[in-house]
Amino acid sequence: MRRRLTRKEFLTEGCSACLCLAAGGLLLHGCAAVPAVDVERTRPPGAPKSFVAKEEEVNPAFYFVKSGIKGVLVRTEKGIVGYENKCSHQGSPSALKDGALVCLWHGSAFDPATGKAIGGPAKEPLRALKLDFKDGLVLLAEAPKRAGGAP
Structure with a gap:
């Protein structure tokens, strides 16, 4: 049986996911190549x-x-x-x-x-x-x- 997330757990997990996506975007931006x-x-x-x-x-x-x-x-x-x-x-x-x-x-x-x-x-x-x-x-x-x- 699946356990339901508490509001606090939901917000914590959601914020963590958003931070990971943002950090990944910043890292990929630094790897962007200029078209040659x-x-x-x-x-x-x-x-x-x-x-x-x-x-x-x-x-x-x-x-x-x-x-x-x-x-x-x-x-x-x-x-x-x-x-x-x-x-x-x-x-x-x-x-x-x-x-x-x-x-x-x-x-x-x-x-x-x-x-x-x-x-x-x-x-x-x-x-x-x-x-x-x-x-x-x-x-x-x-x-x-x-x-x-x-x-």
């Missing part, structure tokens, strides 16, 4: 193999995957810059938010113009991507390096 374009599949006919994006697609940011590198291009006041989209703290992807590249896991913030850490637990800069530009295309020139030149 597989540039190997979207390269226009005749574009160089180093193609990443058309300059007009970087508005204000463009997330991509190329040859195993997850990257982000950002349009700044000085032009387009690129970084490996991997937080220097623990490797989370970042998203451009309120003028900064913000880590989705722990909230580290990076200056889009320089890649340097400006807040949160990350101390090291993002790895910079060396880019070339030709005929309105953004091209990946070489493998990622930390902002400031270190590999």
Whole structure:
């Protein structure tokens, strides 16, 4: 025979379930990925193999995957810059938010113009991507390096 819940038990169980759902939602939000374009599949006919994006697609940011590198291009006041989209703290992807590249896991913030850490637990800069530009295309020139030149 089933036992009936008391009002107190019902409220306690109900509140516990709601808290678990809310906590799970917060955790999953931190795992949300920014959609990235597989540039190997979207390269226009005749574009160089180093193609990443058309300059007009970087508005204000463009997330991509190329040859195993997850990257982000950002349009700044000085032009387009690129970084490996991997937080220097623990490797989370970042998203451009309120003028900064913000880590989705722990909230580290990076200056889009320089890649340097400006807040949160990350101390090291993002790895910079060396880019070339030709005929309105953004091209990946070489493998990622930390902002400031270190590999």
